Amino acid sequence: MPIKPLDIEDLTGRAENIYEAIVILLKRARQINSYYHNLGEGTFDEYPPPMVDTGSKNYLKIALDEIAAGKIKYRYRG
Secondary structure (H helix, E strand, C coil), X not given: CCCCCCCHHHHHHCCCCHHHHHXXXXXXXXXXXXHHHHHCCCCCCCCCCCCCCCCCCCHHHHHHHHHHXXXXXXXXXX
16 A cells, blocks of 8 residues: 655644654654664664665655654653
8 A cells, every 4th residue: 555645734643743743753764764774783673673665765754654654653751
């Protein structure tokens, strides 16, 4: 099933406001970046692999696809 492109209204609908949504997006993109960089070292237990099938090599695009597919869940500490 192809993933629908994400627009700004969809992104804000997944979080309380646009700033929160961007923080979630950027944190996940950093996790994906770390996952791919740690693959060569054999230590990838710390970061989950991408949760959607995508042909993109852009970490931000992969994170956006995960949000569009509803794969990202977040919670506040404390």
